[in-house]
Amino acid sequence: MSDATPRPHGEPTLTELADRVWVVRHPWWDVNVTAVEGQRGLLLVDTHTSDASFAEVLEVVRRATRAPLVEVVNTHAHLDHVLGNAAARAAGEGVVVTGHEAGDWEGHLPRSVAAYDGPRAEEAAAAVVSPPDRTFSSVTAIDLGDRVVELVHPGRGHTDGDLLARVEDADVLVAGDLVEESGTPVWGEDSWPMEWPLSLDLALELVGPATVVVPGHGSPVDRDFVFEQRSSIGVVAETIRDLASRGVPASEALAAGQWPYPAEDLAHAVRRGYEHLPRSQKRLPLI
Incomplete structure (x- = not known):
């Protein structure tokens, strides 16, 4: 699995972050979907893990706005953030989905979908x-x-195709899984542990003292x-570098x-870092 531990229980919640900016926090994966309304319509950042979970998210968004869905942004190509794309296209007219060019749609994503055996696995597989x-x-x-x-690609980190979505007039930054609040940051088989700290340095240049940052999972920070x-992700990178330099x-x-x-969460970080x-x-x- 590529992201936070899936949590099947509870109801999605809606929080208003700023003027016409909301976040839906869904209990499955504890994942966030951010909604931004403008005069032209509604933009959603990420689409969750299935047609049904996307519909659940959209139903919650509709408590706040009836603006037509016109745009979707994918923060990165992991199953819990993008498998609702087809349902999102069907929910609006002429919906355009935007993502980073390095998103691994043909390699890691289908492998992770095939390997996923957690809650609602049949939905994800379908x-x-x-x-x-x-x-x-x-x-x-x-x-x-x-x-x-x-939309800014700050560099490689959680994946090679991470992006940040910035709503400057609302002072909101959607960070995807470059930032994690609900648990340990996830270094998966497609992560870039030695570059992740530098990508967060760029992200921090976009974050002011009052900015609300929406992580991929958990509460806004x-x-x-x-x-x-x-700093902690930087320690992981520097520890890998130090250990390798000492043989x-x-x-x-x-x-x-x-x-x-916890060391048990860092197996991919170490392997990928050494590589x-x-x-x-x-x-x-020494032998």
């Missing part, structure tokens, strides 16, 4: 993988008429939370390191 209509490399924007949603999480084999690194998170380090930063273990 969902049609529906990639974005529009992709970008570094920065783009979506005009909603009276407001603009800026502030700049201090993002800064502290960046500690990857197979022994989890036991040898002093980690800011991504240049040869010059690794010392051959």
